Amino acid sequence: MMTQHRLTSRDQAQARDGQDCLAPMRAHFALPDDITYLDGNSLGPLPHAVRARMTRTVNAEWGQGLIRSWNDAGWIDLPERVGARIARLIGAPAQAVFAADSTSVNLFKLLSAALALRPERRVIVSERGNFPTDLYMAQGLITQLDRGHRLVLVDDASAIPAALCDDTALLMLTHVDYRSGAMHDMAALTHQAHRVGALTLWDLAHSAGAVPLDLAGADVDFAVGCGYKYLNGGPGAPAFFHVAERHADAFVQPLAGWFGHEAPFAFEPQYRPAPGAARYLCGTPPVLAMAALDAALELWEDVDLDALRAKSLALTDAFIATIEGACPDRVLELITPRDPARRGSQVSFRHPQAYAVMQALIARGVIGDFRAPDILRFGFTPLYTRFVDVFDAAKTLRAVLETRAHERPEFQIRAKVT
Amino acid sequence: MMTQHRLTSRDQAQARDGQDCLAPMRAHFALPDDITYLDGNSLGPLPHAVRARMTRTVNAEWGQGLIRSWNDAGWIDLPERVGARIARLIGAPAQAVFAADSTSVNLFKLLSAALALRPERRVIVSERGNFPTDLYMAQGLITQLDRGHRLVLVDDASAIPAALCDDTALLMLTHVDYRSGAMHDMAALTHQAHRVGALTLWDLAHSAGAVPLDLAGADVDFAVGCGYKYLNGGPGAPAFFHVAERHADAFVQPLAGWFGHEAPFAFEPQYRPAPGAARYLCGTPPVLAMAALDAALELWEDVDLDALRAKSLALTDAFIATIEGACPDRVLELITPRDPARRGSQVSFRHPQAYAVMQALIARGVIGDFRAPDILRFGFTPLYTRFVDVFDAAKTLRAVLETRAHERPEFQIRAKVT
Structure with a gap:
């Protein structure tokens, strides 16, 4: 053949x-x-298109518009708007996806949510060959929580189903392996995880913009992904996160920054999470980087x-x-x-x-x-x-x-x- | 007068x-x-200078250099180089300061460190009028740890010394108040905190580039600050963190991303923290935003x-x-x-x-x-x-x-x- x-x-x-x-x-x-x-x-x-957008964002929006551009140029809505563009590429509802922070930081938020939503369970299942930062963030969270969680790593993808059990809180996988390029069956593995009562967190770094995805159809719980690979958002571009709507209001994630507050500009001393997945936002969004990613994503509209x-x-x-x-x-x-x-x-x-x-x-x-x-x-x-x-x-x-x-x-x- | x-x-x-x-x-x-x-x-x-730098970074470094620019244009060292420029403005050793993430995310790392370094103590002292994201991040961490920590907020700065006690793990203050513009005596309050065995975390959002600072002289433990205010790094510019050298190797912070690993490109499955404050880095740095901040900071060299x-x-x-x-x-x-x-x-x-x-x-x-x-x-x-x-x-x-x-x-x- x-x-x-x-x-x-x-x-x-x-x-x-x-x-x-x-x-x-x-x-x-x-x-x-x-x-x-x-x-x-x-x-x-x-x-x-990014050249033109950067010129506009730097010179007109920042240089001339200054602080007014948070409203007038729509900077404030960039995490949501960029997220909605990505949502189409990964088969998810627009309101479930936001652009924010790095993949690593987003992993921490979603890992925290997954463990909190399965409080009686102690195991995260992943692959030894998963991208290192995914494993590192899980290790960092487990050490911090100090509640007896364990990261169980399989050496071969075929061992994943057998590793899932009633103590599995989360199956965390990268959809396409960064070394071999091997792709998991997202729907089947998500289904297997759900069958034992576990949640799923998929890293789409080598999938978004590379292969068609259907997160909604596969019933995926959580996902993260990268803006600077197949999405062409520029070096160190903002990453994205996906939180299924059924989980979005179920937990208050620990990186509770002011952009995830229900009313950031009320300057209240007490955190009140925004409704939905927006609560997974944290600090002030990096506008220049967001604008570059936004312009890069425009290319995908008719693809x-x-x-x-x-x-x-x-x-x-x-x-x-x-x-x-x-x-x-x-x-x-x-x-x-x-x-x-x-x-x-x-x-x-x-x-x-x-x-x-x-x-x-x-x-x-x-x-x-x-x-x-x-x-x-x-x-x-x-x-x-x-x-x-x-x-x-x-x-x-x-x-x-x-x-x-x-x-x-x-x-x-x-x-x-x- | x-x-x-x-x-x-x-x-x-x-x-x-x-x-x-x-x-x-x-x-x-x-x-x-x-x-x-x-x-x-x-x-x-x-x-x-940022206009010219963005043109160079976007067109020459990204457009022409592509992936090679991580080495050839020094992208990989931006968090360290930008941090060293900021260190001079805040009176800190170059190796104690890095540019990274948002102020909120950096607060989480340093709050985690402070509580871990005072494991028998349960109180963070701050002001009710502190910038909200500082309070929110402390609330998020306390909730996540679930170990009985408390955030004690004073209504008036004059009440801070009396609020410090032998259960105080951390005094977390913003040096210059974002509403009133009132400035704390950093050296005196740091000394008072240290006298009861507490650590200090200063938010320099309204100080760095606004007033002379001497973090080393004041013996400050931890600090964060903002790149987009007085430092003119652009909307949502990367923030910075400071970790005193005496603490830098004492703790492995939970946002253990690959850029804080001792050997990120060895792709090891086990996290090994980089020596020194570099372990407080997390994900891939946002190069476009870092380059803008770097160019903006060049202006400060002879100030x-x-x-x-x-x-x-x-x-x-x-x-x-x-x-x-x-x-x-x-x-x-x-x-x-x-x-x-x-x-x-x-x-x-x-x-x-x-x-x-x-x-x-x-x-x-x-x-x-x-x-x-x-x-x-x-x-x-x-x-x-x-x-x-x-x-x-x-x-x-x-x-x-x-x-x-x-x-x-x-x-x-x-x-x-x-």
Whole structure:
């Protein structure tokens, strides 16, 4: 099945781009001509609309409008408005989603809620390979509460159902694994968690804007996600949280800042939570960053998410097939599922010298990610990635491996961030 | 003493501006010609340097550099570098201060630390008039811990020393009151708290960039502050935290995100706190907002903080004297201390129709703040406020009150944010 998707020439790749209904979206992004960018799952590229929005927000709204822009430019409503844009992409009601803080901080709020809503239970189930900050935030909360909670980590996704029991308060998973790109069955696992009376918290960092999601249909309780990957909101963009409406008024989360108060500008000494998920807001929203994310999200308004998914799978299929056709000596070990139903929007290979290989690729203008200890990660962000990018990246990777370019000493030294 | 500072003509005000050694700083800001901006203590104006920096960060660093800019443009070090700039303004060692998150989120981290470092004690002492989010975050933490902690609020600052006892874990105060502008004696109160074995947490929202501070000299334990007021970092700019070096390694704070890990990019499943105050970082830093704050802080490099304080007091003296000379019928009640040692960098009056008066002033181009229920607040931000602004604001306020302009119906309806 894979071989039919192998790209054997750049012309063939261009022909496929010519048939891509999403191809016009690429023009909305500032992508340098001299690089093949396969790292939009670490940092999405700059949408041109963000330039104009930042100019307006900085010069007109801040510079001229000054404090009046909290009302006149609608700064005050940005967490809600940006949240509503994200809600559409993740299949959730608008009022259940807000943009705020970082993913880590939002995890703490929702973890606190989940444990409070299951007061007799003591276990959070997750994966040892979950993104570290998710595990760290759970560890931080458990230590702080000091009530005997435990984080139970499974080594393999197949072990999750058996790990759920009547002491499980929460199943906390990242929907698409940041290393392998393996995707969980959100609806099935949520159902299994609910069957034992547990709640669910899904991290959508590698899902929102990458694959169609249906949080409402899957009956998800809580979710967090990232603004700077597939949503292209800029480096360190605000994150988002989702709280199912049935839980929204059931708990007062501990990061009880004034923007989650029912009447922030009444300046009352006693906290009164806002109704609904708005109580999960905390401090003053970062307007410049929110404005950038808001402008980036405007691009999604007319995007067909099923077409997006089809293109994502076509790109990742093509990359796997082209790499495997080009590098038959199996020095690269595919760790991304071949089954499309279990694959996110990235392709990852193990290589014993993965760091050096990625450095050699970057030196040749192909930007992917290294993930310790031995993973090459390539993000195929279907809003702007082309089949020619697949072809060029595969060709460059083959050239690096054939010439052993990665063995040059300058590619062996690790930078601070990789 | 006050009457000698009264401004009786615009020429006289201009003459005082001519003698102001800080006067050239105003040219660094985009201040509209048609307004008198006395609200820099809510939102500082746009520094021209921020425009250029945002263009560079958005177009070159994000647009062209993409993911590489975490290293190449130094994004990864922004929390530390911005923190070091702030440290100089607050009299703290560079390594004790980081820019991160919102003031509210930082309060939660430091409150958690303070209670953990005084495990046998159950009381946080603060003021009922403290800025609400400070009280809310303490309430949120106390509720979450559920270990019998109490927030004891005094109604008057003079009652603070008597409220401190051997059950006091923490004295949490805002250094300059957001309504009255009254300033605490940081060194004396910190000393009194330490004498009973309590720790101190100071909120510097209305102090950093407004008055000289000496956190090291006052032996302050913890502090937070705001980037978007006197520091001019932009709407919702990142906040900062300060952790005294003697406490920095003593506790692992609960918001244990990956940027506070000793090796974030090792992607380990177990949290290991970074050494020192860096462990109080949490999620991915908001780069666009950090860059704006960083550029705004560059302006402070050559500012003499004693000259800043002298100008601040001269401005507030002149405003009090000019208002009281112009409005002798005492419809305005000064609530800001006349004693310069107890005054921050703002002047506040009570007026029974304060909301409508402020709306009438804003309609005439004089922008201050209303604070519920009856306070007119005028911020005199000495980096760019002029004596002619003092004169113009006083003249306009007199005209509003004399003509009863505030009684017009359009000024009676409250907007969502005021």
